[in-house]
Amino acid sequence: MRNGGVELDGFDQAILRVLAAEGRISAVDLARRIGLSKSPTQARMKRLEEAGVIAGYRAILDPVKTGQAHVAFVEVRLSDTREAALQAFNRAVRLVPEVEQCHMIASRFDYLMKVRTADIADYRRVLAERISALPHVAQTSTYVAMEAVKEAL
Template sequence: MPSARASLDSYDEAILRILATEGRIAATELARRIGLSKSPTQARLKRLEDAGVIAGYRAMLDPIAMGLAHVAFVEVRLSDTREAALQAFNRAVRAIPEVEQCHMIASRFDYLLKVRTSDISDYRRVLAERISALPHVAATSTYVAMEAVKELV
């Protein structure tokens, strides 16, 4: 079965590039910018949505304006990496709102978390009361971000 990427033409790629930065663009303006009329542009949008290439639309929030300027990356090593332990960790970490991202990693540690809080003392509380209390956590290491050079918000 061909990948979704292989089935995208230059019009689809242009639509996706524009929507990635201007999700609220009107269909008529989108059509004008990619060089098609409104109806074929809307049909392409529907096809991209139905295929799951466009997973949804959302507001992009500015975490700094919301008072969440502190970013820390946390390496998490588990005491048990059998499937049941991994699933328990996965379920529990999803419930922590300060964890912005969680990735299972093939490394000397098991997970990498991106944690966003208001300041270092708030982060310390989240680490002590929430992250360290997650199922099967054996150890953590924290790296505080000094500046975001490139970031999707």
């Protein structure tokens, strides 16, 4: 399979699947799981890291235990959608720590955000002080998540 100029064979794909599920697995255990020895497995991992296929490793935090259990999805409509306005919005939204994800959307609105806060009062503050203050924001609509049925971490 080719992805962005990187050739991925069956072993590479197996490495990626295992690492996506268990990022802290040892090289020996990973090698055993994919059916290679340790040295070729480590060489493949290094190649995948250098090619940017593996962008990094991180800890997955429990949002309930870290006090960020409240999730809201926010539709944002901009007052100006020329390139300079989009770039200004993009730069500014990256600086809002409560915005977990932000996607430009082809729809009746311009962006869809996933926002994590402690509770509804905290969300209201973030909406008023941060999101509404972003460049060119004309309108927002909020949808509060009641339960995460499936969430890839």
